[in-house]
Amino acid sequence: MSNTSNVLQQITGIVGKKGVIADPADMAPYLADARHYEDSTCDLVVRPATTDQVAAVVKLCAAEGVAITPRGGGTGLVGGSVTHEGIVLSLDRMNSIRQVDALNHTLTVDAGCILADIQETADEAGCLFPLSLGAEGSCQIGGNLSTNAGGVGVLRYGNVRDLVLGLEVVLPDGRIWDGMNALRKNNTGYDLKQLFVGAEGTLGIITGAVLKLFPKPQAKVTTLTAVDSADAVLQLFDKVRASLGDRLTAFELIPRLAMELCTAHIPGAVDPFDAPHSHYALIEVTSPRAGDDLRGELEEVLATAFEAELVSDAVFAESEAQTLDLWRLRETIPEAQSKEGASIKHDVSVPVSKSIEFITEANKRIEATLPGTRVCSFGHIGDGNIHYNLTQPKEIAPDAFMAKSGEFHRIVHDLVVELGGSISAEHGIGTFKRTELAHYSPEIDIELMRRIKLALDPHRIMNPGKIFDL
Ligand SMILES: Cc1cc2nc3c(=O)[nH]c(=O)nc-3n(C[C@H](O)[C@H](O)[C@H](O)COP(=O)(O)OP(=O)(O)OC[C@H]3O[C@@H](n4cnc5c(N)ncnc54)[C@H](O)[C@@H]3O)c2cc1C
Incomplete structure (x- = not known):
């Protein structure tokens, strides 16, 4: 820092x-993701x-x-809040609910509000804020918006981009842009x-948001179904969606390896079936x-x-505790995988x-x-979003396996692009996927993003080095 x-x-x-x-020791929790x-x-870490x-x-x-470097809850997965210069600006003290308008179905919040607190506030108002993901107890809505987070309800409610009506943003020159309207229609x-949603803090600091609320589900059913072929998973998805329509809220894929890793490494995780199956679909349907x-x-x-x-078998959750047990099998897959050894991850x-063609060919x-x-390919298959994660062969040293990361990324991302997909479905680019973005993006895409960046942030001070090089 100068001066x-x-x-x-x-x-x-x-x-x-x-x-x-x-103090460096106190700063440490604000530096990692x-x-x-x-x-x-x-x-310096600054907490306005x-x-x-x-x-x-x-x-x-x-x-x-x-x-x-703007900072939310630090739960990002692509190095978006990792830095080497200047200040980290944390929103963690800006965590007030500004307004609940149940009739307008909106919630107005500070950007530093924790996602779980927002869900709870919506619930107390008799409504639903549907963004839900494994890190909801510590991620902040400003971080969710800046990464355009997805999660488990995208099938029914969309990404967080679809859940926001208004934003307040501090621009890179220090002016406050007040876009905090709570309107469903606004064609001005x-x-x-939407420029700031998914911008990963490169265009400004989100300080407030107006969020959409939805009718609170009054009925919910969660089931884990056992499926014995990958193709059958998609056919099942099609049938359930055709029959339940948009009451289908989540359709998550869990492969056999994930079930084995979870039951081996996560205390309390239990395979609810008597026999092993090649795949499982975790299905949740809700209704107001x-x-x-x-x-x-x-x-x-x-x-x-x-x-x-x-379908070969199915279990239904009979209580909220059983619902959580089934979801635990899905949410703890990354943790179980990391306990098994080195892993190389792809969010595509x-x-x-x-999606099944992708998994089979990859x-x-x-x-x-x-x-x-x-291969542990799991996730939001109902959105075509697969976390295609690789666990090291047992006989190879972790470092030797990780040394092949670049090669594996290229193999997986080449195939994704061949199939018309995206190399980042919901986690963003940060620093971790910058090279991959540069490799796969049409030059015109990067050029347009650069122009927008330089128009808003000519001095290049806002989260430098993220998404693309200038
Ligand atoms: C266990 C686990 C499960 C997860 N599951 C999912 C999932 O299902 N779906 C999904 O999409 N993601 C998931 N994630 C990733 C992560 O939780 C999301 O990316 C989340 O939205 C990040 O929020 P955060 O507050 O932690 O942001 P941070 O990690 O603090 O920051 C992320 C990026 O946003 C920028 N930023 C943060 N706050 C602001 C702000 N107020 N203004 C401007 N820029 C800002 C940062 O500079 C950084 O570039 C998961 C992560 C974990 C650890």
């Missing part, structure tokens, strides 16, 4: 002593308490040419808020009508799927109709490259 002590003093003057962390923690450093304080800090940094030129016989309808679909030999999407190419590599 370090002078700038530090001025920032402290803006946010107060409580709003600054300068969920997967990347090596080498991240900064000169208001939008005006954020604006004043950014204005000062713009004048001094100080880089700013460009939809500026208490009287809907979701269970009956789902059983009927599964019975026809059983007759058609698409292809058209739903090509498996062949991986096996041909390094026989014995254990």
